[in-house]
Amino acid sequence: MADPAVSSGNALGTGGRGSGSKGATSPAENYHLARRRTLQVVVSALLTECGFESAEKAAVETLTEIMQSYLTEIGRCAKAYCEHTARSVPTLSDAVVTLIEMGFNADTLPAYAKRSQRMVITAPPVTNPPVTPKALSAGQKRTHPAYIPSHFPEFPDPHTYIKTPTFREPVSDYQVVREKAASQRRDVERALTRFMAKTGETQSLFKDDITAFPLIAARPSSIPYLSALLPSELELQSLEETDSSEQDDQTDSENTAGNIISDDPGADKENSMLPPSGVVPSTKSSEENMIDNPYLRPVKKPKVRRKK
Numbered sequence: 001m002a003d004p005a006v007s008s009g010n011a012l013g014t015g016g017r018g019s020g021s022k023g024a025t026s027p028a029e030n031y032h033l034a035r036r037r038t039l040q041v042v043v044s045a046l047l048t049e050c051g052f053e054s055a056e057k058a059a060v061e062t063l064t065e066i067m068q069s070y071l072t073e074i075g076r077c078a079k080a081y082c083e084h085t086a087r088s089v090p091t092l093s094d095a096v097v098t099l100i101e102m103g104f105n106a107d108t109l110p111a112y113a114k115r116s117q118r119m120v121i122t123a124p125p126v127t128n129p130p131v132t133p134k135a136l137s138a139g140q141k142r143t144h145p146a147y148i149p150s151h152f153p154e155f156p157d158p159h160t161y162i163k164t165p166t167f168r169e170p171v172s173d174y175q176v177v178r179e180k181a182a183s184q185r186r187d188v189e190r191a192l193t194r195f196m197a198k199t200g201e202t203q204s205l206f207k208d209d210i211t212a213f214p215l216i217a218a219r220p221s222s223i224p225y226l227s228a229l230l231p232s233e234l235e236l237q238s239l240e241e242t243d244s245s246e247q248d249d250q251t252d253s254e255n256t257a258g259n260i261i262s263d264d265p266g267a268d269k270e271n272s273m274l275p276p277s278g279v280v281p282s283t284k285s286s287e288e289n290m291i292d293n294p295y296l297r298p299v300k301k302p303k304v305r306r307k308k
Contacts, residue, residue, distance in 0.1 A: 034124075235302070
């Protein structure tokens, strides 16, 4: 007969390497693998008691699967009998009834347990899980009340319940605000200058090194006086504002005049279209004779709208 440790090691050698190659890292998978290895050790010890010196891997795996299925069926039936009697924890009587139901003679168990050639398998060493250091510790940790079972997960650390509102008052100091605005403006100008230098043409102060101190290339305009003749954006905006204000005033005056004329029941429609003097104003004639060339038009000063 071979040594049970050797036989169990031979039986578990390939199985252990095969299971380790899967790379199981979760606690549930590690628990299932450890339980499977324990069953393999038990099967190897039983084979050694029966007189086998060696066994193939497939045979050991098959016997291990049979034992696992048998134990699983015993546990399932014992749980069913326990729940049938309105209990939550199985007792010895539930296990005995389960063995009898499965066709096993429970009276032979004491004699089998006291057999002379039985092998004692030492319990595997229990390794404590590594303690992870707690980053934050504040207050006292809450314990489970009496109506919560102990196997439920613990309450989280007390710092998760602590709420500390954080806010910053806006800076109102004049010097700090001005310095911040100046630094932001400087950063914007610097970023825009770098962007234009990278995307457009540049000039260098040094002929040897072109990349040192690049300057934005000045592009001369073909018509230099054109920018002086064309109005700027601010002038156009002010002109649009004055035009809109004049149109509003004109519509208001027309509405008031129309109301006055409509109030007079005896007024004639033809006379209402003409001014009281009966002469067409000179504005229409001046608009007809106005030159379309924008460079020859008279200068219009924008009206400054006062804020009310």
